Amino acid sequence: MKKYHLAIVPFLCLGATIAQAQYNNPPPPPNGPPPGAEMYVLPPDAGLYFRAGVGPSFYQDGRLNNFGGPVSSPVHYETGLAVDAAVGWAFNRYLSADFQTGAQGTRIDNVPGYTQFHSDVDDIPFMGNVTLSYPIPHTFLVPYIGAGAGGADTFFDAHGFTDGATTVHGEENDVVFAWQAFAGLRFQLAPDMSLGFGYKYFATGNTSYSYPPSPNFNVGFDGVSTHSVMCTFEWRFW
Numbered sequence: 001m002k003k004y005h006l007a008i009v010p011f012l013c014l015g016a017t018i019a020q021a022q023y024n025n026p027p028p029p030p031n032g033p034p035p036g037a038e039m040y041v042l043p044p045d046a047g048l049y050f051r052a053g054v055g056p057s058f059y060q061d062g063r064l065n066n067f068g069g070p071v072s073s074p075v076h077y078e079t080g081l082a083v084d085a086a087v088g089w090a091f092n093r094y095l096s097a098d099f100q101t102g103a104q105g106t107r108i109d110n111v112p113g114y115t116q117f118h119s120d121v122d123d124i125p126f127m128g129n130v131t132l133s134y135p136i137p138h139t140f141l142v143p144y145i146g147a148g149a150g151g152a153d154t155f156f157d158a159h160g161f162t163d164g165a166t167t168v169h170g171e172e173n174d175v176v177f178a179w180q181a182f183a184g185l186r187f188q189l190a191p192d193m194s195l196g197f198g199y200k201y202f203a204t205g206n207t208s209y210s211y212p213p214s215p216n217f218n219v220g221f222d223g224v225s226t227h228s229v230m231c232t233f234e235w236r237f238w
Contacts, residue, residue: 045093047238050086053198053230057082057104060227064111066208066220068166073113075221077121080106082200082228086129090236093135100127100148104202104226105155117160121224123204124153125178135188142186142194152178156209156219168219172209176223179203184232192236200228 059077081104088098105122129148136142157171184198204223211217 045238046090047236049088049090049096049098049234049236051088051098051100051232051234052083052085053102053232054081054083055228055230056080057106057202057226057228059106060225062224063222064114064220065206065222066218067114067163068217068219073111075108076110077224078107078109080104080226082202082226082230084125084230088129088131094133096131096133098129098131100129101125104228113163115160115162115164116158117162119159119161120155120157121221122155122157123178123202123224124155125180125202126150126152127178127180129180133186140188142188142196143184144186144196144198145183147179147181149177149179151175152204154204154207154224156207156221158211158219161219166213166217168211168217170211172211172219174207174209176205176207178205182230184230186232186234192238194234196232196234198230198232200230202226202228 057080059080062075062077064071064073064075082102083104084100084102086098086100088096090096101124103122103124105120108116108119108121127148127150129146131144131146133142133144153173153175155171155173158168161168180200180202182198182200184196186194186196188194203225206220206223208218208220211219
């Protein structure tokens with residue numbers, strides 16, 4: 001979890017920068033545009049937005065598939081934490097697309113046949129998302145659903161992970177494919193600001209980490225699958 005600030009800081013800086021700008025449709029000249037001039041007017045509710053979320057992440061049981069050679073042992077995880085931040089563009093009030101990063105991680109609870117000494121697994125995703133929203137008329141409720149795909153920089157921090165014969169220490173990483181699906185409900189507090197709650201399913205491909213005593217001693221896990229309950233905040237700049 002110690003890497004979360006590395007993923008979030010650039011987005012907080014970007015959010016602070018774009019908060020100084022407003023993307024409003026310019027009012028038309030009183031006598032119309034000058035002859036030969038063309039005006040581009042954004043469609044209603046189009047513009048830039050920033051979103052952030054945080055919440056508990058519940059990890060499905062996984063599997064240790066390599067420890068210096070093929071193995072098969074279930075991996076039980078503790079409840080973790082997920083945080084994310086995204087910058088995107090709303091094409092209208094119904095359709096938007098964004099780039100999202102963040103971090104999520106947890107501690108290994110138990111691997112039968114191994115001693116893990118509180119070893120950790122963490123993911124820093126980088127995802128492209130598409131979201132469909134439906135503002136319910138005459139209410140402040142906005143249900144939404146979406147999906148995304150990309151990759152994740154995964155980390156295994158071994159605090160003395162051992163099978164009794166070989167012990168691995170230290171942190172290694174692997175970049176793998178990742179995807180997610182999400183849905184939820186936003187509460188429109190103002191035309192440009194909302195709070196909400198949602199569910200997010202996130203999954204990665206299988207991971208492999210290389211450790212001493214030799215470059216070929218690999219520790220591998222089946223990809224993680226998580227279920228997160230997110231509290232979200234969204235700010236639109238128009």
